[in-house]
Amino acid sequence: MKFKAMKFNPLSLPLAARRSFRLAIIVSLALALGYGMGLGLPFLPPLLAVILTATPSPPPGPKKLLVLVVAVIVSLSVGILLGPLLQSAPIPALLIIFCGLFFSSRLAIAGGKAGPATLLAFGFTVIPAASSVSQALASALIGALVIGVIVAVVCQWLVYPLFPEDPVAPATPVPVSVEQADWQSLRATLIVIPAFLLTLTNPSAYLPLTVKSILLGREASNVRLRDANREMVVSTLLGGACAILLWSCLSLAVELWFFTLWMLLFCLVLASGAYGILRFQRGPLSGAGPSFWVATMTTLVLLLGGAVQDSANGKDVYQAFAVRISLFLAVALYAGFAMNALERWRTRRQLKADALTPRNV
Structure with missing residues (x-):
């Protein structure tokens, strides 16, 4: 008897499944590399992997990566x-920071460059906040962000051939x-400013808050007004619940490979929701x-x-998490609240302007 070797054809999977596997594997691989390489801020590679991979597209080539790294260094150096x-x-x-945040949001919304725009927003907020404390801290943060971008893109190079996009022309953005x-x-800029001032x-305690506010500003541009409060609050609560559950699972075996596999599982579930595989007909997650x-x-x-980081520094993890x-x-x-207000x-202002506009009889 002769047995034929089975060949894996990535295109045999539905597109949504490929995108879900791709995002989950890239994020978990970036996490493994970030912690395995002993980076100063090891959560940055998986975070940047989410930001750069969530929008389905082929990864940048070596030349585009070089351009991206140079652009990141320049934009982040402004913060120093x-x-x-x-x-x-x-x-x-x-x-200047207000104008920089406005430009970065404009780049994401009108230009469709969500990843570079988010990194530019970091340069106008996270880096100045760190630089106000220590130039060395700001320089180290820039280095960590640049390495995080490189690690995230390298993970894309490794994973994308296994789960590619369909070989068709990309859809034209609206x-x-x-x-x-x-x-x-x-609107996105006004969401970030209060968190940045805090x-x-x-800075050492509230830098993650600024990062969260930048990501919320991006999210605010993609949600309907009537769903804004529910979607942003529920996504934060669900992210916290997932973090608690994953941390509890990690306590079973404190190993990097265990951490990576749990992250892969959780990200696969969340990516399935992002690409329409996992849907809820009722409850707070319906229509997400x-x-x-x-x-x-x-x-x-x-x-x-x-x-x-709290665990490594001997802090009370649950108190810091709360x-x-x-x-x-x-x-x-x-x-x-800011979106609704x-x-x-804006609506009242438009109504007043319409009332004052003379009408032709």
């Missing part, structure tokens, strides 16, 4: 200059009007869109990264 300026001339520095893009960019009071599941995944990675999730929920509630103000 803003740190001392925040201390000597806070008002001009805050105006254009966003200039007025709508400017309004959403302003971070300046204690891709941004909801991606936000849940980023919250999971942020909270787990903080828990691992404080961190409370801050995340506070900024999520504020984001939903700004939209009501």
